[in-house]
Amino acid sequence: MTTSHAPLAPAPRPAMRRIISHGLYETRNVLRNGEQLLVSLILPLLVLVGAHRLELITSAATPSIDVITPGVLALAVMASAFTGQGIATGFERQYGVLAYLATTPLGATGLILGKAIAVLAVVAVQVVVIGTAGLVLGWNPDPVGLLWLGVVVVLGATAFTALGLLLAGTVRAEATLALTNVIWVLLGAAGGSVFPLNHDGAGALLLLLPSAALGEGLRTASLDGSFPVLEALILAGWAALAVLAARRWFNWR
Amino acid sequence: MPQHPPCLTLRHVRYAVGSARSPQGLKEILRGVDLTARSGEVTVLLGPNGAGKTTTLSCAQGLLHPSQGTVALLGQDPFRAGAELRARVGVMLQDGGMPQSVQPRALLKHVASLHQNPWPVEDLVSRLDMGDFLRTSIRRLSGGQKQRVALAASLLGRPEVVFLDEPTAGLDPQSRQTVFELIGELREMGMGIILTTHLLEEAQKLADSVFILKDGEVVRHGSVAELTGSGATGSETATGAARRMVFTASRTLTRAEIGSAPVSIELDGGIDNAPGAAWMTPSLTGPTQLRELAAWWELIGMMPVEVRMEARTLEDVFWEVSVS
Numbered sequence: 001m002t003t004s005h006a007p008l009a010p011a012p013r014p015a016m017r018r019i020i021s022h023g024l025y026e027t028r029n030v031l032r033n034g035e036q037l038l039v040s041l042i043l044p045l046l047v048l049v050g051a052h053r054l055e056l057i058t059s060a061a062t063p064s065i066d067v068i069t070p071g072v073l074a075l076a077v078m079a080s081a082f083t084g085q086g087i088a089t090g091f092e093r094q095y096g097v098l099a100y101l102a103t104t105p106l107g108a109t110g111l112i113l114g115k116a117i118a119v120l121a122v123v124a125v126q127v128v129v130i131g132t133a134g135l136v137l138g139w140n141p142d143p144v145g146l147l148w149l150g151v152v153v154v155l156g157a158t159a160f161t162a163l164g165l166l167l168a169g170t171v172r173a174e175a176t177l178a179l180t181n182v183i184w185v186l187l188g189a190a191g192g193s194v195f196p197l198n199h200d201g202a203g204a205l206l207l208l209l210p211s212a213a214l215g216e217g218l219r220t221a222s223l224d225g226s227f228p229v230l231e232a233l234i235l236a237g238w239a240a241l242a243v244l245a246a247r248r249w250f251n252w253r
Numbered sequence: 254m255p256q257h258p259p260c261l262t263l264r265h266v267r268y269a270v271g272s273a274r275s276p277q278g279l280k281e282i283l284r285g286v287d288l289t290a291r292s293g294e295v296t297v298l299l300g301p302n303g304a305g306k307t308t309t310l311s312c313a314q315g316l317l318h319p320s321q322g323t324v325a326l327l328g329q330d331p332f333r334a335g336a337e338l339r340a341r342v343g344v345m346l347q348d349g350g351m352p353q354s355v356q357p358r359a360l361l362k363h364v365a366s367l368h369q370n371p372w373p374v375e376d377l378v379s380r381l382d383m384g385d386f387l388r389t390s391i392r393r394l395s396g397g398q399k400q401r402v403a404l405a406a407s408l409l410g411r412p413e414v415v416f417l418d419e420p421t422a423g424l425d426p427q428s429r430q431t432v433f434e435l436i437g438e439l440r441e442m443g444m445g446i447i448l449t450t451h452l453l454e455e456a457q458k459l460a461d462s463v464f465i466l467k468d469g470e471v472v473r474h475g476s477v478a479e480l481t482g483s484g485a486t487g488s489e490t491a492t493g494a495a496r497r498m499v500f501t502a503s504r505t506l507t508r509a510e511i512g513s514a515p516v517s518i519e520l521d522g523g524i525d526n527a528p529g530a531a532w533m534t535p536s537l538t539g540p541t542q543l544r545e546l547a548a549w550w551e552l553i554g555m556m557p558v559e560v561r562m563e564a565r566t567l568e569d570v571f572w573e574v575s576v577s
Contacts, residue, residue: 008370008411009370009411010340010341010368010369010370010410010411010412010413011337011340011368011369011370012336012337012339012340012367012368012369013366013367013368013369015336017366018336018366018367021363021366021367022363022367025359025363025366028359029352029354029355032354033354091353092352095348095349095350095351095352095353096346096348096349096350096351097350097351097352099316099346099350100344100346100349100350100351100406101350102316103314103315103316103339103342103344104339104344104364104367104410105336105339105340105367105368105410106336106367107335107336107339110336252316253316
C-alpha cells in the first residue's frame with residue numbers, strides 16, 4: 001500500500017453503474033456455476049428433447065412440440081429465478097455475504113436490483129438456447145406472440161425471483177436448498193408449467209399457481225399470439241405478495 | 254495534544270430480540286451502550302463471548318436498528334444512510350461475509366468497482382501477501398487467508414472509518430504482525446479503526462481507547478493506561494498505584510493457606526500448584542498490602558524464591574471484569 005493514494009476521497013460510483021456492475025458479477029457467477037447451469041439449462045433441455053422423443057414414439061398421447069417448448073421455457077425460468085436464486089441467496093445469507101454487501105455502497109436495494117439483472121440475463125440465455133432447440137425440433141410459435149412471450153417470461157421471472165428470495169431470507173440455507181428443489185420438481189411435473197392444465201374443475205383452480213400461470217401464459221402467447229391477461233395478473237399478484245412478505249420477514253443474516 | 258474528532262458515537266443504545274408476548278420473552282442483547290470512537294485512533298471492544306460486541310458493531314454499521322438510543326457514524330444515522338456514507342466506511346464482519354464459490358481476485362475487483370476512487374487491488378494484494386491464492390476459490394482458502402481477503406475488501410474504498418471484527422482470528426503469528434502493522438499505518442493516515450479481538454496483548458499495544466463490554470453494557474472504558482492504572486502503557490517507570498506482584502512459591506500451598514492470604518492470589522498463567530509455581534496478586538493498592546503479604550509468608554513459613562512487581566496489563570483488567 002502506498003500513501004500516495006491516500007488523499008483521494010472515498011466516494012461511491014454512480015448508482016446505475018454499481019447496480020450494473022453487480023448484475024454482471026452475479027451473472028458471471030451463475031454462468032460459471034456448474035450446478036446452476038445443470039438446473040437452469042441442461043435439465044430443461046433434457047426434458048424438451050425427452051418429451052419430443054416421447055411424442056415421436058407415442059404421438060397420440062403426448063402434447064406437440066408447440067405445447068412442450070413454452071412449457072419447458074416455464075420450467076427453465078422457474079429453475080433460474082426460483083431454485084437458482086433461492087439457493088444462491090440462502091447460502092450468501094448464511095455466509096454473511098448479504099450483510100457484507102449491504103454495508104458497501106451497493107446497499108440492500110442495489111443488491112436486489114443487481115440480482116434481478118442477473119436473473120434476467122440468465123433467463124435471456126435460457127430463452128435463446130431453449131427457443132433455438134425448440135425451433136430445431138419443429139416449434140412454430142406465432143411471431144406476434146413472441147413479444148407477449150417475452151413479457152410473460154419477465155413477469156414469471158419477477159414472481160419466482162421474489163418467491164425464491166422470500167424463502168432464502170426466512171429459512172436456513174440447507175432448508176432452502178431442499179425446498180426449492182422439491183417445489184421445482186413438483187411444480188414442473190404437476191403444477192401446470194410443462195404440461196397443459198385440464199381447464200375443467202380442479203384444473204381451473206390450479207391456474208392460480210404461479211407455475212401454471214407461467215406455463216399457460218407462455219403457451220397462450222406462443223400458440224395464439226394473444227396476450228394472456230389473466231395469467232399475467234396472477235403472476236403479478238404472486239410477485240406483489242412475495243415482495244410484501246419478503247419486506248416483512250426477510251432476514252439479511 | 255488535541256483530541257481527534259469523533260467518528261462514531263453510540264448513546265444509550267439498546268437492542269433486544271424476541272417479543273414480550275412470546276414464550277421466550279424479550280431478550281436484551283445491548284442494555285444501554287455508550288461509546289465514542291475517534292478518527293486517527295484505534296478503539297478496541299473487548300468482552301467475553303456473548304457480551305454484545307458484534308451486536309454493538311452491527312448497530313454502528315447500520316446492519317441492525319437499535320431498539321432505543323442513537324448512533325452517529327461520521328455524523329449520520331448509519332441505518333438510514335445512503336451510498337455516500339457507506340463508501341466512507343469499511344466493514345470486516347466476524348464471519349467474513351465472503352461468497353464461497355468466488356475467487357478473491359473477482360471479489361476484490363467487484364468491490365473496487367462499487368467505489369469511485371478504490372485502492373488499487375494489486376497494492377492490497379501485495380501488502381497482505383495474497384498473491385498465492387488470488388485465483389483459488391474462497392471455499393478452499395484457510396481461515397487466515399479468508400481473513401486477509403475480508404480485510405482487503407474492507408479497505409478497498411479508502412474508508413475514513415473501518416470496523417474490524419476479529420481481524421486476526423485464525424492468522425499465524427507472522428500474518429498477525431502484518432495486520433497489526435497495517436492497522437498502525439491506517440491510524441497514522443487518520444482512519445478511525447474500531448476493532449474487536451481476543452488477543453489482549455496486541456490490543457494493549459494498539460489501542461488508543463478500550464471499551465470492555467459485559468452482559469450488553471460497557472463496564473469499563475478509557476485508555477490502556479487509565480484502565481491498568483499504569484500511568485503509561487508498558488512503562489517501567491510507571492507510578493500508578495495499581496500494580497500486580499508475582500511471587501514464585503518454594504513449595505506447594507495448601508488450600509487453607511491460600512484461603513488465609515491477606516489479598517486474593519491466583520496462579521499466574523498455569524494451573525499447577527507445585528514448588529516453583531508462580532502466584533500473582535491481580536491488584537495491589539499500596540505498600541500496606543505488601544507488608545501484609547510478607548507477614549503471611551512468615552505465618553505459613555514459606556519464603557518465596559522470587560518476587561517481582563509488574564504493571565497491570567489489559568488482561569488483568571479483562572479477567573477482573575469477566576469474573577466480577
